[in-house]
Amino acid sequence: GWAGEGPGAGGKNRRVCHATxxxxxxxxxxxxxxxxTEMIVTKAGRWVPEWGRGCAKxxxxxxxxKSPHRRMFPTFQVKLSGLDPLADYVLLMDFIPLDxxxxxxxxxxxxxxxxxxxxxxxxxxxxxxxxxxxxxxxWMRQIVSFDKLKLTNNLLDDNGHIILNSMHRYQPxxxxxxxxxxxxSERFAHQNFKSFSFPETQFMAVTAYQNxxxxxxxxxxxxxxxxxxxxxxxx
Amino acid sequence: GWAGEGPGAGGKNRRVCHATxxxxxxxxxxxxxxxxTEMIVTKAGRWVPEWGRGCAKxxxxxxxxKSPHRRMFPTFQVKLSGLDPLADYVLLMDFIPLDxxxxxxxxxxxxxxxxxxxxxxxxxxxxxxxxxxxxxxxWMRQIVSFDKLKLTNNLLDDNGHIILNSMHRYQPxxxxxxxxxxxxSERFAHQNFKSFSFPETQFMAVTAYQNxxxxxxxxxxxxxxxxxxxxxxxx
DNA sequence: CCCTTTTCACCTAGGTGGTAAGAT
DNA sequence: ATCTTACCACCTAGGTGAAAAGGG
Numbered sequence: 001g002w003a004g005e006g007p008g009a010g011g012k013n014r015r016v017c018h019a020t021x022x023x024x025x026x027x028x029x030x031x032x033x034x035x036x037t038e039m040i041v042t043k044a045g046r047w048v049p050e051w052g053r054g055c056a057k058x059x060x061x062x063x064x065x066k067s068p069h070r071r072m073f074p075t076f077q078v079k080l081s082g083l084d085p086l087a088d089y090v091l092l093m094d095f096i097p098l099d100x101x102x103x104x105x106x107x108x109x110x111x112x113x114x115x116x117x118x119x120x121x122x123x124x125x126x127x128x129x130x131x132x133x134x135x136x137x138x139w140m141r142q143i144v145s146f147d148k149l150k151l152t153n154n155l156l157d158d159n160g161h162i163i164l165n166s167m168h169r170y171q172p173x174x175x176x177x178x179x180x181x182x183x184x185s186e187r188f189a190h191q192n193f194k195s196f197s198f199p200e201t202q203f204m205a206v207t208a209y210q211n212x213x214x215x216x217x218x219x220x221x222x223x224x225x226x227x228x229x230x231x232x233x234x235x
Numbered sequence: 236g237w238a239g240e241g242p243g244a245g246g247k248n249r250r251v252c253h254a255t256x257x258x259x260x261x262x263x264x265x266x267x268x269x270x271x272t273e274m275i276v277t278k279a280g281r282w283v284p285e286w287g288r289g290c291a292k293x294x295x296x297x298x299x300x301k302s303p304h305r306r307m308f309p310t311f312q313v314k315l316s317g318l319d320p321l322a323d324y325v326l327l328m329d330f331i332p333l334d335x336x337x338x339x340x341x342x343x344x345x346x347x348x349x350x351x352x353x354x355x356x357x358x359x360x361x362x363x364x365x366x367x368x369x370x371x372x373x374w375m376r377q378i379v380s381f382d383k384l385k386l387t388n389n390l391l392d393d394n395g396h397i398i399l400n401s402m403h404r405y406q407p408x409x410x411x412x413x414x415x416x417x418x419x420s421e422r423f424a425h426q427n428f429k430s431f432s433f434p435e436t437q438f439m440a441v442t443a444y445q446n447x448x449x450x451x452x453x454x455x456x457x458x459x460x461x462x463x464x465x466x467x468x469x470x
Numbered sequence: 471c472c473c474t475t476t477t478c479a480c481c482t483a484g485g486t487g488g489t490a491a492g493a494t
Numbered sequence: 495a496t497c498t499t500a501c502c503a504c505c506t507a508g509g510t511g512a513a514a515a516g517g518g
Binding site: 042043044068104105106153166169206207208223224225226227 | 472473474475476480481482486
């Protein structure tokens with residue numbers, strides 16, 4: 001898909017007003033979206049004693065170095081254009097609830113049903129692309145990939161990951177922020193960014209996949225899940 | 236070891252003149268240095284048809300995606316202090332020949348012998364730490380590791396790696412560069428950096444290890460070489 | 471019953487020195 | 495004889511969904 005729009009058209013800085021973002025892997029995103037994309041969220045993270053309710057055998061053991069938090073698949077990737085090659089930009093993402101509902105999956109009808117009001121909103125967080133800040137030329141040189149972004153359902157997460165409520169729907173948003181060198185740049189903050197959201201990237205946060213067709217499409221298209229493929233339908 | 240010195244004391248910018256760098260893993264570096272540190276250099280890199288002299292079975296095949304160039308071990312790592320937390324700095328390394336000689340290894344005496352004048356100097360390159368530029372506070376927050384730095388003996392390397400002549404001795408150098416926001420910052424370039432070199436990090440570039448005690452120390456201390464360890468002398 | 475957490479085998483990705491063959 | 499290269503088994507590090515166990 002091509003370019004979303006910024007919220008409110010009023011007087012954007014010329015360093016961002018021509019910015020354009022093309023979603024990469026659009027076909028894959030649409031294939032998932034037709035089935036109803038699901039993204040796994042996990043709690044885990046750094047183990048701390050208070051969490052160890054049923055976990056006696058790990059008590060006092062060294063903390064695990066691996067972080068079992070989950071990335072998104074497909075990965076959110078964009079190709080940028082229209083930036084000022086010599087200006088500095090910060091790129092970031094956030095996730096907004098698509099509605100005020102909680103959902104459950106009805107296996108008999110293979111569909112999602114609304115199941116009451118949303119849980120209390122998770123702390124709103126943003127994920128800065130780790131290459132930020134960088135020049136426009138650098139961002140436009142190649143595809144920008146948010147593959148370091150991790151999702152969690154731990155409301156107390158202290159790893160800086162994105163916190164989401166399981167069984168709730170979300171819309172990823174992508175923001176291009178011009179790093180304004182002016183002294184009183186705060187005054188222009190509202191002019192210095194442009195936001196994009198691609199409807200085909202919306203998803204349901206889950207702790208385990210509900211729709212088997214989503215599971216199968218993940219296995220078929222994510223290289224890290226190759227171990228679960230049966231034959232080789234498309235090599 | 237503690238802090239080397241900048242070349243020439245004359246009038247450094249106050250943003251760098253108090254900068255200090257402590258070499259990490261100093262004990263390991265010294266242990267290698269006592270034996271005569273060797274670092275592997277390889278040619279390889281992206282395969283191009285012209286190189287495929289004895290390589291007929293790969294002609295026309297897709298290029299390998301893995302880059303078999305070699306990192307340094309021990310890794311060059313420093314802990315910084317004395318930077319201006321709010322100023323921008325670029326961190327980089329280069330490698331200078333320690334003398335004008337070529338060497339060969341005499342196995343019977345287990346020692347390096349000078350063997351004529353140095354080969355024509357390899358193209359001088361620098362390696363920018365990939366987090367550059369960043370604020371002083373960011374650089375001082377934790378150990379700065381140059382683990383992305385790769386060595387090659389390919390004079391025509393186009394991957395931006397450090398090019399060294401095999402069987403020649405080198406001294407790694409580390410530079411802290413203040414990113415001067417002034418318009419005519421070029422005029423002050425010579426004041427805006429501070430350089431450090433740690434004698435215990437000097438090494439011989441080789442295409443295969445010569446001194447068996449170096450090989451054994453690499454195997455014993457590099458986690459990626461664990462497959463070659465015999466017993467477990469120190470776990 | 472519905473949802474969450476833990477553990478596991480199996481992958482991708484890439485950093486080691488050994489070894490044998492190749493080059494000069 | 496000396497140095498270089500290509501390929502290999504064996505690691506580290508970490509991203510998958512399956513399955514079983516846990517919890518309200």
